[in-house]
Amino acid sequence: MLTRVPGLLFGGDYNPEQWPEEVWAEDARLMAEAGVNMATVAVFAWSRLEPRPGEYDFGWLDRVLDLLHAHGIAADLATATATPPPWLVRDHPEAMPVDAAGTRLEFGSRQGYCPSSPIYRAHAVRLARAMADRYGGHPALAMWHVGNEYADHTLECFCEESARHFRRWLTERHGDVAGLNAAWGTSCWGQHYTSIDQVNPPRKAPGPINPGQLLDWRRFCSDALLECFEAEKAVLRELTPDVPVTTNFMSLLPGLDYWRWAEAEDLVSDDAYPDPADPASHVATALSYDLMRSLKRRPWLLLESAPSAVSWREVNAPKPPGVMRLHSLQALAHGSDGVMFFQWRQAKYGPEKFHSALLPHGGTAARGWRDTLRLGDDLRNLHEIAGTGTDADVAIVFGWESLWGLEAPESMPSDRLRLKDLLLTWYRPLHERGVAVDLAPPGRDLSGYRLVIVPNLYLCTEEHAKALAAYGGRLIVGPFSGVVDAADQVHEGGAPGPLRDLLGVAVDEFWPLPDGETQSVRLVPGAVRPGTAEGGEPRLTARTWAEWVRVLDAEVVARYEGGELDGLPAITRKGGATYVSCLPEDVTPILDHALAETGVAPVAAVPPGVEATRRGGYLFLLNHTTEPARLALPAAGFDLLSRRRLDGEIVLAGRDAIVLRIEGEK
Ligand SMILES: [Zn+2]
Numbered sequence: 001m002l003t004r005v006p007g008l009l010f011g012g013d014y015n016p017e018q019w020p021e022e023v024w025a026e027d028a029r030l031m032a033e034a035g036v037n038m039a040t041v042a043v044f045a046w047s048r049l050e051p052r053p054g055e056y057d058f059g060w061l062d063r064v065l066d067l068l069h070a071h072g073i074a075a076d077l078a079t080a081t082a083t084p085p086p087w088l089v090r091d092h093p094e095a096m097p098v099d100a101a102g103t104r105l106e107f108g109s110r111q112g113y114c115p116s117s118p119i120y121r122a123h124a125v126r127l128a129r130a131m132a133d134r135y136g137g138h139p140a141l142a143m144w145h146v147g148n149e150y151a152d153h154t155l156e157c158f159c160e161e162s163a164r165h166f167r168r169w170l171t172e173r174h175g176d177v178a179g180l181n182a183a184w185g186t187s188c189w190g191q192h193y194t195s196i197d198q199v200n201p202p203r204k205a206p207g208p209i210n211p212g213q214l215l216d217w218r219r220f221c222s223d224a225l226l227e228c229f230e231a232e233k234a235v236l237r238e239l240t241p242d243v244p245v246t247t248n249f250m251s252l253l254p255g256l257d258y259w260r261w262a263e264a265e266d267l268v269s270d271d272a273y274p275d276p277a278d279p280a281s282h283v284a285t286a287l288s289y290d291l292m293r294s295l296k297r298r299p300w301l302l303l304e305s306a307p308s309a310v311s312w313r314e315v316n317a318p319k320p321p322g323v324m325r326l327h328s329l330q331a332l333a334h335g336s337d338g339v340m341f342f343q344w345r346q347a348k349y350g351p352e353k354f355h356s357a358l359l360p361h362g363g364t365a366a367r368g369w370r371d372t373l374r375l376g377d378d379l380r381n382l383h384e385i386a387g388t389g390t391d392a393d394v395a396i397v398f399g400w401e402s403l404w405g406l407e408a409p410e411s412m413p414s415d416r417l418r419l420k421d422l423l424l425t426w427y428r429p430l431h432e433r434g435v436a437v438d439l440a441p442p443g444r445d446l447s448g449y450r451l452v453i454v455p456n457l458y459l460c461t462e463e464h465a466k467a468l469a470a471y472g473g474r475l476i477v478g479p480f481s482g483v484v485d486a487a488d489q490v491h492e493g494g495a496p497g498p499l500r501d502l503l504g505v506a507v508d509e510f511w512p513l514p515d516g517e518t519q520s521v522r523l524v525p526g527a528v529r530p531g532t533a534e535g536g537e538p539r540l541t542a543r544t545w546a547e548w549v550r551v552l553d554a555e556v557v558a559r560y561e562g563g564e565l566d567g568l569p570a571i572t573r574k575g576g577a578t579y580v581s582c583l584p585e586d587v588t589p590i591l592d593h594a595l596a597e598t599g600v601a602p603v604a605a606v607p608p609g610v611e612a613t614r615r616g617g618y619l620f621l622l623n624h625t626t627e628p629a630r631l632a633l634p635a636a637g638f639d640l641l642s643r644r645r646l647d648g649e650i651v652l653a654g655r656d657a658i659v660l661r662i663e664g665e666k
Contacts, residue, residue: 002267002301002337003142003244005037005074007383009301009338010376012358014039016064017048018347024064027345028071030359035376039068039344040303042131043078043148044110047085050127058134065140074142076246076303076340079131079232081124082148083110092119097157101204104159109351111153115224116165121231128232132239144245145303146232149271151255156221158201167196169220183487184212208410215459215488218404222257230264248303251288252420254407257400259441262295271304271342274327277317282330282624284420286611287427287439289334291398294439299387302331304342307368308356316354322655324371325378326622329657333613333620337386339379381640382659388616392436393450393600397457397468398423399442405488406458406480413480414512416544422455422478422583429588434602434612435595446471450598457481457499459488465498474598475577476590477503479545480510495547496579504554504574507581511546511565519546520561521570521582523589538589542582546570549581557590604634610652617665619658626654637662 003009011031016024031039042049042061050056065075089096089107095117098104105112113120128146135141156162174180177196186192191210193199202209202217233245244266249258251272262268270292274281292300307324309316319327328339346357360368403419406412430437438449442464446452453476457464460482468475482496482503491497495507513519521540539561546560549569557578558571571590572579580590594600604612609625619637623629629652636647637660652658 001387002299003038003074003076005142006386007037008332008379008386009038009340010034010379011036011038011073011076011344012040012341013043013304013343014041014064014068014345015044015343015347016041017045017060018349019345021060021063023345024067027359028067028073030364031068031073031344032071034358034372035380036073036344036358038074038076038142038338038340040076040145040340041065041068041078042080043145044080044083045078046080046083046127049080050085050130052087053091056130061135065135065138069138069140073140075138075140076143076145077131077135077141078145078148079124079128079236081127081146081232084113084120084123088119088123092117094159094161095119097154098159098162100156100158100202102158109153111148113154114157114159114162115154115221115228116157116159116162118161121228124228125231125235129235129239132236136240136243141240141243143267144233144236144240144243146229146236146245146247149248149250150225150229151221151253152250155225155255156201156217158203162224163200165224166201166217166220167199169223170199170216171196173216183489184210184216185487185489186210211405211408211411211488214408215401215404218255219257219401221255222260222400225256226261226264229261233264246301246303249292251285252291254400254403258291258295259399265296268292268295268300269303270300270336272302272331273304273306273310275313275317276309276319276323277315279624282327282611282622283428283431284424285327285330286334286431287423289331289336290437291439293335293390297438298389299335299337301338301340302328302336303340305331305339306356307341307358307360307371309354311352311355318356320655321367321371325375326624326655326657328375329378329620329659330611330622332382332385332659333611333615333622335390335615339375378641381643384640384661385615385618385659388618390436390438390613390615392438393598394430394435395438395440395446395449395452396423396426397442397444397446397452397454398439399457399459401486402442402456402458402460404459405484406456408488413510414545416512416515417456417480419456425583425587426453426455426476426478426591429586429591431611432608433595434604434606435600436603436614443467446473450474450600451594452476454478454481458483459486460484460491460497460499461486462498465502468499469502473576474594475502476594477577477579479547479581479583500552502574502577503572503579504552504577505569505572505579505581506550506552507547508550509548511548513542513544513546518543519563519565519582521558521584522561523558523571524556540584540586540589542570542584545583547581549579554579604631606631617662619660619662621652621658621660623652623654623656628653633660635660635662635664
């Protein structure tokens with residue numbers, strides 16, 4: 001069980017402090033009517049809970065929690081530390097964050113704190129303690145919600161306090177100034193330090209900043225916020241050891257190393273806001289959901305999503321009928337044990353007043369309310385899937401350090417390589433084929449997977465390389481991998497560095513392609529399964545990136561054709577390890593060959609736009625198109641949504657879904 005609430009969780013952020021108390025009774029009644037069983041409360045309530053230093057006003061929250069409990073609704077109770085109150089930042093202006101240009105940011109938004117501020121941290125921990133003291137025994141309390149979307153607005157702060165904190169962090173990492181000089185390569189551009197006290201955060205400088213410094217800064221910023229989370233969690237653990245603690249992640253947010261963060265959490269939760277205007281958004285969403293499931297390798301919780309439009313894009317498209325339900329079911333299909341929303345009642349004021357809600361401005365007469373009721377019914381029907389897991393034969397290796405190194409500004413061969421795009425290059429066709437995928441951090445034991453794909457491992461340590469070599473199974477490694485070590489220094493002999501023996505190639509030179517330019521790649525006949533490309537010899541088209549590759553002891557699977565690289569190896573193979581030195585527009589010939597070779601089977605054969613996943617003995621089929629889809633079920637079963645038995649060939653209506661309890665499986 002994810003929390004203290006059995007079955008699937010359903011509900012949303014509830015901000016009763018924005019409404020007169022007479023509205024609350026209606027809220028509770030309508031929540032119960034819709035089947036809501038959890039509300040996220042008090043996320044931004046610090047200024048109302050502690051209006052003056054040390055003076056608490058808990059009465060209103062007591063009544064809210066009592067009311068929820070009386071209606072059978074549990075609380076995902078925030079420690080309320082996501083936005084410090086005005087008195088705190090007026091008494092301690094130094095607790096507000098400072099940007100890279102040295103401007104101290106003002107009060108009036110949210111997340112107004114310096115992550116390193118001892119003042120902020122002390123007050124936050126004190127409030128967390130007061131909350132746990134007050135509500136630790138409240139029967140509505142099901143889980144703790146620390147902070148909110150860490151790093152969404154405040155990832156980094158460049159103030160003097162943060163500088164001192166950064167220096168302490170650097171001393172711990174590098175030992176002394178000599179270690180720091182060596183790691184950062186400060187002999188370049190005359191940056192040799194004689195004391196760590198001379199080091200500052202990477203504030204605005206005349207030109208490109210030392211990439212070693214930037215990489216350590218990224219690590220430090222993730223760690224500094226993690227310390228904030230852990231300080232609050234320690235208090236909650238001490239006072240309420242049985243109550244799970246989470247903080248809501250933000251999918252593939254670049255700023256925080258969620259592999260590290262997830263270790264500190266009791267359960268992983270995520271906020272996901274796919275753009276309804278993008279017909280392909282469900283693919284990237286599926287990737288981030290698979291990541292969430294992989295972080296702790298167990299069910300997670302979609303803690304925020306939008307019933308319809310959000311309020312923070314330039315143009316905020318609403319969700320057409322059926323899409324909110326479909327997107328919600330997608331989270332369940334990828335391992336979430338509930339569907340929560342931002343927010344319960346649509347706001348009357350503030351930056352999110354046009355953000356949709358389960359209870360829209362138009363009230364129970366509005367179309368959105370019908371969607372809310374329907375989803376409540378669906379989730380009741382699906383309760384038995386809670387706790388079930390997903391077995392994947394394919395793993396995609398992904399780590400934040402490679403992302404930080406790869407996307408460092410102004411020092412790379414090309415700034416067109418974005419790690420999320422590289423992940424999607426491989427993930428998209430797997431998703432289209434209905435193949436289950438786990439994500440795994442570099443260095444993890446990969447035994448148990450039949451196929452491992454490393455779309456990019458720019459930053460590759462000896463330990464990362466050892467884990468890939470120890471895996472020994474079918475492996476595909478993407479370009480620009482094994483380039484630098486943990487300090488962002490180029491490996492001896494160049495790429496692929498510690499992967500050289502495994503891949504049997506050396507990269508003599510990176511060959512990034514200008515925008516719009518393509519490079520043809522010809523697959524060596526017999527290297528791919530016949531029929532994977534239409535008509536004649538299969539060719540691939542690469543964009544953005546290519547490499548001048550020298551084969552050491554690998555077989556050439558494909559060669560560059562035409563241009564300066566004509567005839568040189570483009571794709572190679574040594575044993576089970578394939579190296580793809582370019583970025584093919586379409587990797588399916590390579591992928592299909594590897595899938596066939598390893599016997600990885602799809603969950604179900606599905607037409608384009610239909611998503612198939614498995615959780616335990618349940619098959620999810622989601623039609624993301626607006627057209628009916630005809631498909632053959634791999635097995636007979638009972639559809640938990642329509643409450644009928646299905647078998648053989650079926651037609652799945654546009655934007656409709658099936659959750660099949662497969663007959664004969666547990
Ligand atoms: Zn600061």
